[in-house]
Amino acid sequence: MTLPTASVRDRILSLPSAELPAYVYDLAALRDHAAEVRAALPERVELYYAAKANPDREILTALAPYVDGYEVSSGGELAHVHEAVPGRPLAFGGPGKTPVEIAAALELGVRRFHVESAYELRMLAELAARTAPDARIDVLLRFNLPLPDALLENSSLAMGGRPTPFGLDPSEADATVALLTDGTFPQLALRGVHAHLASGLEADEQLAVAESVVRWATGLAGRHGVRLCEVNVGGGMTVDYADPDRRFDWAAYGKGLGELADAHPEVTLRIEPGRALTAYCGWYATEVLDVKHSHGEEFAVVRGGTHHLRTPATKGHDQPCSVLPVDDWPHPWPRSTARQDRVTLTGQLCTPKDVLARRVPAAGLRAGDRAAFSVAGAYAWNISHHDFLMHPRPGFHYLNHLEHPGSSEPSEPSEPSGGRRG
Numbered sequence: 001m002t003l004p005t006a007s008v009r010d011r012i013l014s015l016p017s018a019e020l021p022a023y024v025y026d027l028a029a030l031r032d033h034a035a036e037v038r039a040a041l042p043e044r045v046e047l048y049y050a051a052k053a054n055p056d057r058e059i060l061t062a063l064a065p066y067v068d069g070y071e072v073s074s075g076g077e078l079a080h081v082h083e084a085v086p087g088r089p090l091a092f093g094g095p096g097k098t099p100v101e102i103a104a105a106l107e108l109g110v111r112r113f114h115v116e117s118a119y120e121l122r123m124l125a126e127l128a129a130r131t132a133p134d135a136r137i138d139v140l141l142r143f144n145l146p147l148p149d150a151l152l153e154n155s156s157l158a159m160g161g162r163p164t165p166f167g168l169d170p171s172e173a174d175a176t177v178a179l180l181t182d183g184t185f186p187q188l189a190l191r192g193v194h195a196h197l198a199s200g201l202e203a204d205e206q207l208a209v210a211e212s213v214v215r216w217a218t219g220l221a222g223r224h225g226v227r228l229c230e231v232n233v234g235g236g237m238t239v240d241y242a243d244p245d246r247r248f249d250w251a252a253y254g255k256g257l258g259e260l261a262d263a264h265p266e267v268t269l270r271i272e273p274g275r276a277l278t279a280y281c282g283w284y285a286t287e288v289l290d291v292k293h294s295h296g297e298e299f300a301v302v303r304g305g306t307h308h309l310r311t312p313a314t315k316g317h318d319q320p321c322s323v324l325p326v327d328d329w330p331h332p333w334p335r336s337t338a339r340q341d342r343v344t345l346t347g348q349l350c351t352p353k354d355v356l357a358r359r360v361p362a363a364g365l366r367a368g369d370r371a372a373f374s375v376a377g378a379y380a381w382n383i384s385h386h387d388f389l390m391h392p393r394p395g396f397h398y399l400n401h402l403e404h405p406g407s408s409e410p411s412e413p414s415e416p417s418g419g420r421r422g
């Protein structure tokens with residue numbers, strides 16, 4: 001269920017109806033979780049946060065003490081993360097980088113690129129010569145490597161192991177490495193290999209992927225007689241929305257990565273998770289507007305919907321949810337109330353696809369009760385189609401914010417910002 005933490009629950013119940021829906025993030029819970037993840041990883045394994053999962057400034061800042069840097073996948077993310085966590089290392093990845101974005105990244109001092117194609121490599125070389133002629137630019141070549149079918153079946157989203165627009169085809173590996181080792185691009189240094197092949201993998205599956213990527217990459221480096229400094233095995237650690245209390249096994253993953261690192265002492269291993277770092281720290285809180293019976297089933301229409309929290313619609317799941325009863329009823333008309341034990345929670349959009357969670361156990365649910373959808377800290381607000389139907393935007397509350405996230409003492413007062421995002 002992933003019930004709201006005490007501070008999240010208090011905040012949700014204290015908000016007036018007009019300030020719902022709202023995203024409420026518990027930054028103390030995020031810091032604790034990130035600290036656990038960091039502690040489970042061997043010191044030699046670098047942890048980057050994939051900002052695309054949730055680029056909110058408060059989230060980026062809260063993660064800062066626990067991550068080695070941030071992976072950004074667009075010029076927009078790059079500029080934003082650079083400003084939000086100044087001076088922190090950035091790796092610029094993502095397909096379809098434009099010349100303007102690459103030049104801007106170079107001007108901002110980015111010296112680490114995940115290159116997705118031979119075309120992009122040529123563009124980077126040319127722009128580096130023009131924009132930062134004295135800089136050495138580290139390149140990780142992203143490859144779309146083959147994966148066993150069994151792993152792809154279990155993944156929720158495959159970016160590799162099959163025809164996709166991501167990364168270089170392995171058949172181009174030798175020719176592309178040659179460009180980086182034969183003096184063609186003197187400013188560009190081949191640092192290693194990057195592979196983000198699938199999302200939604202368990203620890204043992206992630207380890208199998210990491211081992212095969214490292215094996216393939218060391219073979220490639222060996223053929224060219226070059227030193228392989230780094231292998232980035234991407235993100236994609238599973239988040240189980242059907243059973244949110246069951247977490248990715250970071251301890252087993254860290255142990256396995258430690259063994260892999262020991263077997264390849266010359267290689268720095270890096271991971272770049274997004275979802276599994278931030279999903280659990282966010283709740284989308286709202287209020288039941290109406291409860292109705294339709295053809296034998298019960299529906300509760302809540303303020304907001306999938307235009308704010310698109311995750312269940314894109315992934316086809318039921319968003320984990322808990323009901324917070326509210327006994328106070330300020331209106332002269334009677335409350336609508338559920339007649340059955342299970343209720344489907346939908347949003348305010350005029351589409352049958354606007355379903356947040358189906359057949360939730362919610363006997364006696366009434367208009368005016370509140371609902372808190374958990375696991376809403378990643379790929380939630382930032383992937384949603386906010387303007388459809390022009391409903392108001394949600395509020396945003398970042399609880400237990402620290403002014404200086406490196407310190408363990410909360411700043412006073414410890415409950416800061418709330419507001420609507422314009």
Ligand SMILES: Cc1ncc(COP(=O)(O)O)c(C=O)c1O
Nearest residue numbers: 050196199235236237273274275
């Ligand atoms: C290149 C790359 N790295 C990391 C991630 C983060 O994946 P996840 O949020 O599943 O951990 C993504 C997600 O699409 C990605 O494309």
